[in-house]
Amino acid sequence: MSSTEILQIKNYIGLTGDKPIRxxxxxxxxxxxxxxxxxxxxxxxxxxxxxxxxxxxxxxxxxxxxxxxxxxxxxxxxxxxxxxxxxxxxxxxxxxxxxxxNFDKEQALYLLRKLLTYGVYVEAYVKDQIFGMYPPSRCITPERLSACASECKAPNKKGSNSLMDNHLPSSMNHPQLGVPDEHLPGETHDRYALAESDEAAKATMSECEVEQSNFFFRPNIRPFILATRTMVCDLLAHMESLAEGPEKIQIFYGDEPMRQRILQDLRDEYQGLSHDGTGRERFYDVLLSSEGNLEFVLPHxxxxxxxxxxxxxxxxxxxxxxxxxxxxxxxxxxxxxxxxxxxxxxxxxxxxxxxxxxxxxxxxxxxxxxxxxxxxxxxxxxxx
Known part of the structure; x- marks a missing residue:
């Protein structure tokens, strides 16, 4: 895909100024x-x-x-x-x-509750982990949710949970389990479900999970998303159980009408300011992205x-x-x-x-x- 032009040290962009770039x-x-x-x-x-x-x-x-x-x-x-x-x-x-x-925990939970009502994929960034959840309303029935909960409690059940438990949860990063407390993100462990391609990911995903991932994640980023998220059955409950709020909340909206609806509801002309038009303190901004997602971040x-x-x-x-x-x-x-x-x-x-x-x-x-x-x-x- 990339051009084969041979490059050299040259001022391609017309950089000017009397100070060097350091x-x-x-x-x-x-x-x-x-x-x-x-x-x-x-x-x-x-x-x-x-x-x-x-x-x-x-x-x-x-x-x-x-x-x-x-x-x-x-x-x-x-x-x-x-x-x-x-x-x-x-x-x-x-x-x-x-x-x-990071976000104030209660404010983050308030925002999460709002976002979960739209029936989109929602995820929260917590230090070196990303916890995600598909919307149950699209195709996951209450019975499927119960099955998810069982799968999360039975990590060794072959072929049943690699997407729902595709990373070592923080609770398992413990020396007694043979896993170091600290590790770089480039390190991998036996229980990481690294989705090398769509087919590799689909081999251990339910039909519903395949449908949801196809709907919310664009083909060029789908394997990457599946390899780097820790899927949970109830994102709100999971975030409530943590000691502090996330650094970022993100959604993948699936289609343009939904994106427009969410922006209309949750974004306004006070983006980036400390207070909105009624004097309330703003605690998030909404950033547009080119990958089919919206980022909810701290304003400053x-x-x-x-x-x-x-x-x-x-x-x-x-x-x-x-x-x-x-x-x-x-x-x-x-x-x-x-x-x-x-x-x-x-x-x-x-x-x-x-x-x-x-x-x-x-x-x-x-x-x-x-x-x-x-x-x-x-x-x-x-x-x-």
């Missing part, structure tokens, strides 16, 4: 990965070249920490990951959280705030930062950086917010932007 933060989906969800070799080489030239490179994504397996596998040199739109920042090398902020915890915090920690000004993105959840970091770069596949409002534009995610977009930063820095060094 820090690059890249989105993942629609940016670093192509439409096949693979990281192109040219992007890998460009990131290596940037690091060798002294530029720091980090990930800023809406993905959870446990969804970074493919990025870590291809780019083990990367250390910092701003996950869940900046709400969970990880230092991979030290395997520790640098920053973590964004990729932009996370990128800004890391830049300040290292002593970099906004003019020394480049950010790469394609979606609405990238707007904050595109606006923060002196070199905000929109992908060629981004929508017009995203491109308008960015200062520069590169080619799309199937045609060297990330690599061209990064090589532009290296070329720009080299040019500045020549004039010293």
């Amino acid at each position: 820090f690059i933060a890249s989105d993942v989906d629609g940016t670093l990965v192509n439409d096949e969800k693979a990281i192109p070799e040219d992007a890998i080489e460009a990131i290596r070249a940037a690091r060798e030239s002294g530029i720091r490179v980090a990930i800023a994504s809406g993905r959870a920490w446990n969804e970074m397996n493919d990025v870590i596998g291809k780019l083990p040199c990367l250390r910092y990951f701003m996950c869940t739109n900046g709400a969970y920042v990880m230092d991979k090398d030290e395997n520790r959280s640098l920053f973590h902020v 915890t964004t990729k932009g705030t996370a990128v800004e915090a890391l830049a300040k920690h290292w002593g970099f000004s906004p003019d020394e930062v480049m950010t790469l993105g394609d979606s609405e959840n990238d707007l904050s970091m595109l606006r923060f950086a002196g070199a905000g770069v929109a992908m060629g596949n981004a929508k017009p409002n995203i491109k308008e917010a960015a200062r520069y534009e590169t080619t799309d995610n199937n045609h060297h977009g990330v690599a061209k932007a990064i090589y532009s930063a290296i070329a720009h820095n080299d040019e500045l060094n020549k004039t010293k």
Whole structure:
């Protein structure tokens, strides 16, 4: 799918300014990965070249920490990951959280109750796990729910529960069970049901689960979703049982009329402000995405705030930062950086917010932007 153009260190995007780029933060989906969800070799080489030239490179994504397996596998040199739109920042090398902020638990439960009434797939991001639930109203009967509960309690029942128990739950991450308390997301364990393809996933899914996954998840992301979610029978009850609220709540809506209905009901002109039109404190914003999903996030915890915090920690000004993105959840970091770069596949409002534009995610977009930063820095060094 990707173009075969041979790249070189060159200022493809017309980068200007009197300060070098010292820090690059890249989105993942629609940016670093192509439409096949693979990281192109040219992007890998460009990131290596940037690091060798002294530029720091980090990930800023809406993905959870446990969804970074493919990025870590291809780019083990990367250390910092701003996950869940900046709400969970990880230092991979030290395997520790640098920053973590989450919804108030009661407010999150209130929002979950609202979302569950729409009959859509709903999920909650909790640190390094994502708990998901299909809507019972679509095809899962009360009898099926009872069966799900039985399956969750009988994890060794062959072929009955790999989707409902496709990850090690946190309660099983215990030394007495032979599983370390801490592990990187790239590590796998025997009980992970990694869906290498649709057929592999379908082999251990019920007919209803196949129908639901086909309806809610687009083909290019379906295997990835099935491999990285922990499905629960009752998401609301599960979240009630946890000590704290999630960092993000997300839905996959299935069709455009449902998306429009939810946006009309739950999104308004007060997006991003601390209070709505009646003076009530806002506790979430709704972000649009290109993968058939809507993200419900904390209003003032964004990729932009996370990128800004890391830049300040290292002593970099906004003019020394480049950010790469394609979606609405990238707007904050595109606006923060002196070199905000929109992908060629981004929508017009995203491109308008960015200062520069590169080619799309199937045609060297990330690599061209990064090589532009290296070329720009080299040019500045020549004039010293």
